[in-house]
Structure formats: C-alpha cells, structure tokens
Amino acid sequence: MIGQKIQDSLNAHVTAELYSANLYLAMSAYCESKAFKGFGRWLRVQYFEEVEHAHKMLDYLVARGGVPAVGAVPAPPRDFGTVLQVFEKVLDHERHVTQSIEELFRAAVSERDSAAQVFLQWFVAEQVEEEANAQEIVDKLKMVGDRSSAALYLDKEYGKRQRASK
Numbered sequence: 001m002i003g004q005k006i007q008d009s010l011n012a013h014v015t016a017e018l019y020s021a022n023l024y025l026a027m028s029a030y031c032e033s034k035a036f037k038g039f040g041r042w043l044r045v046q047y048f049e050e051v052e053h054a055h056k057m058l059d060y061l062v063a064r065g066g067v068p069a070v071g072a073v074p075a076p077p078r079d080f081g082t083v084l085q086v087f088e089k090v091l092d093h094e095r096h097v098t099q100s101i102e103e104l105f106r107a108a109v110s111e112r113d114s115a116a117q118v119f120l121q122w123f124v125a126e127q128v129e130e131e132a133n134a135q136e137i138v139d140k141l142k143m144v145g146d147r148s149s150a151a152l153y154l155d156k157e158y159g160k161r162q163r164a165s166k
C-alpha cells in the first residue's frame with residue numbers, strides 16, 4: 001500500500017507532466033506558425049512523451065493501490081519569442097521538472113518507500129536525458145545566431161524526430 005504523502009506527491013506530479021505536455025504542444029504550434037515545422041515536429045513528439053510520463057505515474061499509483069487524481073492543468077503561454085528563446089524555456093522548464101522529481105525521490109527516501117524509489121529512478125535518468133537534449137538544441141541555436149540558412153538546416157534535422165515505439 002502506498003503512503004498518503006507519496007500518493008499526493010505523485011498525483012501532483014501527474015498534473016505537472018500534463019502541464020509539460022500542454023506547454024510543449026503550445027510551443028510546437030507556435031514554432032509551426034513561425035515556419036519552423038521541424039522544431040514544431042520535435043516539440044510535438046515531446047508532447048507525446050510528457051503524456052506518457054503522466055500515464056506512467058498513474059499506472060504506478062493504481063498498481064500500488066493508490067487513489068489516482070488528475071488535477072486541473074493551467075493554460076500555457078501563447079508567445080515564446082525567438083526559436084532560441086523557445087528552447088531556452090524548454091531547458092528552464094526541464095530543470096524545474098528535475099527539481100520536482102528530486103523532491104519526490106527524497107520524499108520516497110524519507111518515507112522509506114523502496115518501491116517508489118525504484119520507480120522514480122527511471123524519472124531521474126529521464127531528466128538527465130531531457131536536460132541534455134534541450135541544452136544541445138540551445139547550444140546549437142546559439143552557434144547559428146542570425147544565419148537563417150543554418151537555422152533552417154537545424155529545423156530540418158530536428159524535424160526527423162520520431163515517436164519512440166513502445
């Protein structure tokens with residue numbers, strides 16, 4: 001049986017993952033509206049990944065006999081600035097999510113919930129990847145600067161991203 005504290009934290013995190021999903025969906029549409037179809041595609045794939053993160057947490061809660069709860073998801077912003085600023089915001093957001101996962105993990109340690117610790121390890125590793133991916137795009141867009149041909153090349157490359165098959 002899952003403890004109340006971990007259950008509440010996991011439920012709160014489900015809503016946070018859904019916010020991430022909607023944020024990236026909004027960013028995806030924004031990039032597409034600015035003719036960056038490739039980055040739009042990349043962010044759309046990221047949107048699906050975030051939805052899967054929420055599902056993963058809900059599945060765990062149910063498996064542990066918890067009471068799953070999906071909270072209200074606040075609306076994301078509409079304007080994200082330049083394409084570099086979009087990905088700087090992605091990186092900032094992922095750093096914030098990492099903090100939240102770390103807090104969850106610390107709660108699992110202090111509650112002596114070893115199953116939750118093992119479960120959350122996947123998310124700890126995932127956040128390393130998420131931050132690295134966002135950081136790489138930010139770094140490349142900074143290299144590109146004002147050179148639109150290079151920006152369009154990156155847009156094309158990142159547009160090749162596919163949804164991971166399960």
Ligand SMILES: [Fe+2]
Pocket residue numbers: 017020049050053097
């Ligand atoms: Fe996530």
Ligand SMILES: [Fe+2]
Pocket residue numbers: 049126129130
């Ligand atoms: Fe990921």
